[in-house]
Amino acid sequence: AQDVLVLAAASTKNAVEKLAGQFKAKTGVAITSSFAASSALAKQIENGAPADLFISADLDWMDYLQKRNLIKVDSRVSLLGNELVVIAPKGSTLKPDLKPGGDLPALLGDGRLATGDPSNVPVGKYAQAALESFGQWAQIEPKLARTDNVRAALALVSRGEAPLGIVYRTDAAVDPGVAVVGVFPPGSHPAIVFPVALTATTTNANAVKFLDFLKSPEGLAVFQEFGFVPAPKLP
Amino acid sequence: MLDVSIRRKLGGFALDIAFQAEERGVTALFGRSGSGKTSVINAIAGLSRPDEGHIRVGDAVFFDSARRIDVAVEKRRVGYVFQESRLFPHMTVRSNLEYGLRRVAAAERRIALGPVVELLGLGGLLDRRPRGLSGGETQRVALGRALLAQPRLLLMDEPMAALDAARKAEILPYIERLRDEMNIPIVLVSHAVDEVVRLATTMVLIADGRVVAAGPVGAVMGRLDLSALSGIQDAGAVLDLTVERHIDADGLSALAFDGGRLTVPRVARPVGGAVRLHIHARDVIVALSPPSGISVRNALPGRVVAVAESGPSSADVQIAVGGSFLIARITRAAVRDLDLAPGREVVALVKGVAFEPDLIAPGPRRVVDV
Amino acid sequence: MLDVSIRRKLGGFALDIAFQAEERGVTALFGRSGSGKTSVINAIAGLSRPDEGHIRVGDAVFFDSARRIDVAVEKRRVGYVFQESRLFPHMTVRSNLEYGLRRVAAAERRIALGPVVELLGLGGLLDRRPRGLSGGETQRVALGRALLAQPRLLLMDEPMAALDAARKAEILPYIERLRDEMNIPIVLVSHAVDEVVRLATTMVLIADGRVVAAGPVGAVMGRLDLSALSGIQDAGAVLDLTVERHIDADGLSALAFDGGRLTVPRVARPVGGAVRLHIHARDVIVALSPPSGISVRNALPGRVVAVAESGPSSADVQIAVGGSFLIARITRAAVRDLDLAPGREVVALVKGVAFEPDLIAPGPRRVVDV
């Protein structure tokens, strides 16, 4: 059977690897997956990477590919959602009240808020939107510690260098040194969506099967095990 | 024949040299440091390019500015023995020797490894590295390497300047054998009189980038104006003689030339063989008649040709002995006392013993310092 | 007084040297290449450490294995003139000269920059870099640098070996002035006889890591077994004389010693001044009676002390002239003809002219090659 090559956002690593194992057990088809930043993966597809399936953490990069006819548009689905949470070092007593006019800036004090770089890392973009909707962006923006990936933000918080951070709920699980101390209400930021699509060049029938497996209740259950939530219905 | 005529400006220094030399034998370029000797042989080798002129070796034209000829160094086939040897440190002696040889078509190889190893006494060194060799051994290997490249011409830039007297004495005989046994013209750069006298056939005296005197060694060395030309303090004449007989009982040899007979310590040449003597002016005594009861063996009758001051208290007296000339450096007080003037009949006394045994070496042209 | 007694194993080579030298004057360590000369002065400087023994200069103990003393190099205050000069390339001549000076407390500075610059003729060089200097200039700067470090002792490792004759002639007078005008003991390493004869007070002959002869230069050089000990082919005697008078008309000087009188080209010493002559054995002629009508000026009556073979055809004849000794190298045929044997009265003939004018230099101890 032909192997399937999946390019997936780094934050889906644990779930996708587990699903790949299950799929292999069921069908005998091996799934090879490469985890990196969505941007890197998108550019690789653009430049001819022989991939079958792309799981992006970011709508923008999927749109980028779609605009260039590099994905099979009819295969594109919004597979997963995620929650945007505030984290603090384990044992921290901070409990931000996440609402417009809330105490997040005050709790931060002269410490920094670690999150992805809002200019290019998806989680940072959502954080910016949420804080803007709270009217706190102007206050917090100068205090951001912008990282190039979620893992670096986690490290800053878990080491106590930043008292608070904003990450996906799924990421918070990666680092035992952090605890989720607040969840942004769904309306405070655009819905978090992990879109998935077959690449335009793939002719691999197994890729379609794997995509179907991911979308199946069985697949979604695994994702939820790792903290993902079902994809919100997009307008 | 080697025919060199080159002009070149080197910064403030102007080189303007022309000389010719025979197909066989050693042409010595002699001159002070900075006079332009290395510049000349670099031009012959092609390592530097004259502004104009020509360089020919036999039929081969290496360089001719008029005809726009400039043969690449690697095509000239000149053997070059550098002052610092420049052996390839990463190769054995054997590989060094064979480096040039391998780059010559088999058909053109006249000089083979075996004879050169033999000639230069390199047998025991073949598997060693240059690093461990003594200075003398190093230069011998360099010589062999240049030779085996089957050169049309051999250039040597002060090949013994870096060597002490013992090493020098060790290598000199090899160069003599080269000169005598191979049919390759050699151009030797030197600022050591003894080397030139011992090795050269032709002597080209260079000062400030110009040829100031050139000719057979004996003729050039016998000139009384030599020290003015060359700065050589060590005046003296060069005589070419033949072995007349060996006096085995005393360990002496009698040598003959057109001016008479000289007795010297035994020379390792057969009777009839050629020997060259460098007779230093300071070693020649002038007497009005042959003295007796004296340890000096050699008394050569002759006639004073010229007398020239050579220092505050000394004079050089040129004495014709047969067709040859001797020079004696004596005090001016003695010139006056003996009333020496051109035309005066005198006896030149030459000590026969005064040279080091290690200067004795075989060769058709022999030099013995007397 | 310099008192050296050291033992050291260097791989297969064993050094076992002991000698003493006076507070003033030059001690020459003389020997073939590899005999251990550099090893000795490196031990004195502290650059290498003997296995046992002691090294003392005056009151200062540099090293004493028994007393576990080993003074650091930088505390020994020995001036070291290296063969390759080792001037600091990034400093001007002035900074090089002052390098050691600045590191000595002001109170202890006996030798000042001005006089040294004067003594060594460095005035025009002070702002230049070592790179542009000639070999002779380089070594003079190295000498000055070592001197200005106010050394208790000056070590020189073949300071002239890398120089050609002209450069050597240029620097020799400076070392003589140093020896004569500074009260610093000098240890000079050399394998050049002429240097040793000209400069040394004491001569220490080293062979295979051992002292084979030591003593005043005249005494060591006058030994007939010298060539066996040292490999010196250039046998000869060393005479110390005083200037008796100058014969200005002839440009000559008359020198006196206990064995008589010698006439030589004018010496730049006042009447009464000391002069040393190195009389090469090959330049001495033996006669049974003073000859006449001959250009040789100097006839010294003496008595044959010993006759020894010195080569296949030659013999060295030691002649007592007053309280001094001369050596004459003549053919054995002459020994037989003149019937030379110990006790025989002879006349030693010495040419007075045979030396280069540039060997004349001022100094209380003068050496003139004759």
Add this chain to the structure above:
Amino acid sequence: MDLLSPMEMTALLLSLRVAGWAIVGSLPLAVLAAWVLGRYSFPGKTLVDGLVHLPLVLPPVVVGYILLITMGTKGVIGGWLLQTFGIKLIFTPEGASLAVAVTSFPLMVRAIRLSVEAIDGGLEAAARTLGAGPVDRFFTILLPLMAPGLLSGAIVAFAAAMGEFGAVITFVSNIPGRTQTLPLAIYAATQQPDGDAVAARLAVISFSVALVALMASEFLARRLRRLIGQG
């Protein structure tokens, strides 16, 4: 005790292979660049020198992007390679080799250039008089004499290549068994809840390999120097 899981072992072996090929493959060009820069003067030399240093100056991710754009199958060079030779670099170990070759290239050139500059020009002149042309001299004189410098440059470049991350993941992605080298595995480990210990272990292994390589290079360089008569 098993030090490494099979996957980690795969990553280690792949790293060695990728870095090894990278060095071997770029060596000729590095030697050429070092030779030209070290021996000749020509107009624009500084620019060439600058270009050689470029990968040192740019962030590796940018180098990776540049490679992706030029050497991807849609890129000018990559497309040509694919059509002409059927060679595909993206997502392949060969591509990973190319990426680390590029980033470690300046290190290699610098080291080799220094050893070229240290070779006495007189030896080349001697070889010329013995009839050796430029290429001949290069192989018989320069190359052997620069060998110790070449070796040590190659080993340092190898060590650096073993640690390259940004250019690799950007150009050839992070595919276990194909392009997931040790640094990428370290990165992957840090993405897992319990990955820190694994990451640390892999980092130590990475360091050990580099240390062994450096030790080996010192040792070999000494021997080589003795072999070419300069130790």
Add this chain to the structure above:
Amino acid sequence: MDLLSPMEMTALLLSLRVAGWAIVGSLPLAVLAAWVLGRYSFPGKTLVDGLVHLPLVLPPVVVGYILLITMGTKGVIGGWLLQTFGIKLIFTPEGASLAVAVTSFPLMVRAIRLSVEAIDGGLEAAARTLGAGPVDRFFTILLPLMAPGLLSGAIVAFAAAMGEFGAVITFVSNIPGRTQTLPLAIYAATQQPDGDAVAARLAVISFSVALVALMASEFLARRLRRLIGQG
């Protein structure tokens, strides 16, 4: 035409400052390491040599993590620095300097070490006989003579420091005006779907700066070599 937006200009200036301080600050240690490694033999030398090379071998992100763990305000050294001197490195330009200093350290040591090894030991022996102790000799003989090598090592390290990304962003994150150096800005641009042009422009600027630095270093090294009498 404005080549750079104000923010990009800020990033460029910050990069220059960060890299400049990094080199100046680490130079003494680099010289010391180069001196010791180049002049002395001691047990464990290979290990020290390996440690010096460590930042070259490890992925920069790992270097950044190590710095974060040790030099952060909660780290052993970082905590001590904060409490004792009130020095905070994390999120500061000084921290960025430290990060690039660490990653470019091996390059600097390598270059300087070669120039130390090229200095004739005889000159030091001469200085000893003239009364100079070890420190004296170091400053009066070794340091001036290694100056050209030191300069060229420092400039190459500077160029590399200008390009360092992973260690910086991991240790001090990406704060415009404080820690956002040129490579971070370039990276950020490459991560935006329409950022290629900006990234390319910034990369060209980064390359130009490095090129100017390299040219200056060649020029200065030549002059220095002449100044110390070896050109």
